[in-house]
Amino acid sequence: MQWKDFHQQFHEFAVNSKKEPDLTSYVSLIRQYMGARLCCVIRQYNATLADLLYVSPTITIPGLFPFKIACAAPQNIALEALPRALQLYFQDTQRIYCFPLRHASMSGYILLAWDQSCPLSDEDINEALFFLQDKILLQMVSLQVADLKRQIASRFPAASEGLSELNNLSALYRINQQLLDEHNTLERKNEELAEVNREIESLISVIAHDLKSPLATINAIFQHLNTIPELSEEQRENIDYGMKTVRRGVDLINSIVFYNSLVYAEQPLQITEIELDDLIEALAAGYEVQARQKSIGLHLSMPSQPIVIHSDFELVVRILDNLISNALKFTPMGRNVYISVYQQADRCYIAIRDEGPGIQPNERAQLFKRFQRLSARPTNSESSSGLGLSIVKALADKLGATIDFTEAETGGSIFRLGLAMDEGRKSIPTEAATREQK
Numbered sequence: 001m002q003w004k005d006f007h008q009q010f011h012e013f014a015v016n017s018k019k020e021p022d023l024t025s026y027v028s029l030i031r032q033y034m035g036a037r038l039c040c041v042i043r044q045y046n047a048t049l050a051d052l053l054y055v056s057p058t059i060t061i062p063g064l065f066p067f068k069i070a071c072a073a074p075q076n077i078a079l080e081a082l083p084r085a086l087q088l089y090f091q092d093t094q095r096i097y098c099f100p101l102r103h104a105s106m107s108g109y110i111l112l113a114w115d116q117s118c119p120l121s122d123e124d125i126n127e128a129l130f131f132l133q134d135k136i137l138l139q140m141v142s143l144q145v146a147d148l149k150r151q152i153a154s155r156f157p158a159a160s161e162g163l164s165e166l167n168n169l170s171a172l173y174r175i176n177q178q179l180l181d182e183h184n185t186l187e188r189k190n191e192e193l194a195e196v197n198r199e200i201e202s203l204i205s206v207i208a209h210d211l212k213s214p215l216a217t218i219n220a221i222f223q224h225l226n227t228i229p230e231l232s233e234e235q236r237e238n239i240d241y242g243m244k245t246v247r248r249g250v251d252l253i254n255s256i257v258f259y260n261s262l263v264y265a266e267q268p269l270q271i272t273e274i275e276l277d278d279l280i281e282a283l284a285a286g287y288e289v290q291a292r293q294k295s296i297g298l299h300l301s302m303p304s305q306p307i308v309i310h311s312d313f314e315l316v317v318r319i320l321d322n323l324i325s326n327a328l329k330f331t332p333m334g335r336n337v338y339i340s341v342y343q344q345a346d347r348c349y350i351a352i353r354d355e356g357p358g359i360q361p362n363e364r365a366q367l368f369k370r371f372q373r374l375s376a377r378p379t380n381s382e383s384s385s386g387l388g389l390s391i392v393k394a395l396a397d398k399l400g401a402t403i404d405f406t407e408a409e410t411g412g413s414i415f416r417l418g419l420a421m422d423e424g425r426k427s428i429p430t431e432a433a434t435r436e437q438k
Contacts, residue, residue, distance in 0.1 A: 296336060
């Protein structure tokens with residue numbers, strides 16, 4: 001069943017309907033896309049009488065006819081379940097499907113019949129008939145409103161204000177129905193886009209993974225060339241540059257694979273007890289060499305009492321590692337990077353402040369998106385994949401943590417990670433009561 005074409009034509013009929021929906025066109029459209037021989041709408045007047053409201057193709061059953069059928073929910077029915085007035089038109093069909101209409105404005109049934117075995121599931125049939133049901137009920141409400149307006153106008157000629165309100169209600173009902181149709185269309189398109197995006201991400205992961213092997217081969221060749229004693233200084237510099245380029249490529253591939261596995265793999269969190277002050281001191285110690293190479297002062301401002309949280313150790317380390325590394329990359333030589341820990345309400349915050357160029361206002365909306373190359377560049381030719389902050393955001397979301405950015409008053413950037421505090425461990429000092437280390 002070509003659902004895309006079906007919904008497009010159904011929407012066109014709705015848009016082109018001026019005062020009243022063209023229900024004959026809707027019924028024909030349903031029959032066409034269902035591949036059915038017959039589609040009809042029956043209006044039930046009482047427990048035993050009905051009339052034929054719409055039918056495709058046209059058949060003639062004059063006036064009211066006896067009609068009683070046991071069909072409280074959408075289902076397949078036998079030919080013998082139909083009244084004699086209809087059996088003649090439904091004979092020799094392989095499948096008859098009955099869809100009940102139950103509304104204050106109308107009771108009745110939609111009947112569909114196929115000459116051959118129908119490949120459609122009940123779910124597919126019901127989805128299409130729900131669309132038709134909405135249009136039928138809208139038509140009946142519109143007719144009842146029009147009839148009520150005529151009665152009011154004939155009995156109370158001065159009640160123009162009331163008629164105007166009825167017109168407004170009818171218009172609002174139609175607008176609401178159109179918005180509902182558009183909402184359903186957008187939901188389907190979002191589902192299709194999400195599926196395409198998953199396929200693209202899967203392809204990226206496969207390509208990235210397959211690139212590791214040739215890069216490893218190239219790196220091995222460079223390492224072998226570097227062992228040749230007759231090489232000139234310029235040749236060795238070129239080999240070193242090639243090896244650095246390969247390492248950057250491998251780092252980028254690892255980041256892509258890690259990001260995709262983080263977003264699309266449903267891996268449970270490994271919650272452990274983390275002594276946060278010890279962790280940050282260990283991470284800072286690991287960056288001392290890099291900081292000294294750029295003459296950057298690395299300052300820690302820690303609470304006077306130990307901080308213990310329960311979270312995923314590896315993910316917390318990756319977040320802080322990315323933030324500290326970025327701060328050192330974008331801070332000019334001879335400046336400072338500050339790491340502070342403090343409590344606000346029920347969260348513990350780790351703030352990393354640098355003295356770099358900061359983030360341009362027009363770039364902040366793209367800050368945590370993938371492959372974003374901002375105008376600020378690393379100050380010592382360090383590599384940047386454009387994935388670091390997107391990984392930080394994805395990890396923070398997975399932990400239920402917060403990550404935000406503010407501009408430092410003295411220039412530079414402040415990235416702040418907020419982690420939930422454990423119950424019973426919310427007595428750590430606030431931002432002011434901390435001990436500073438250098």
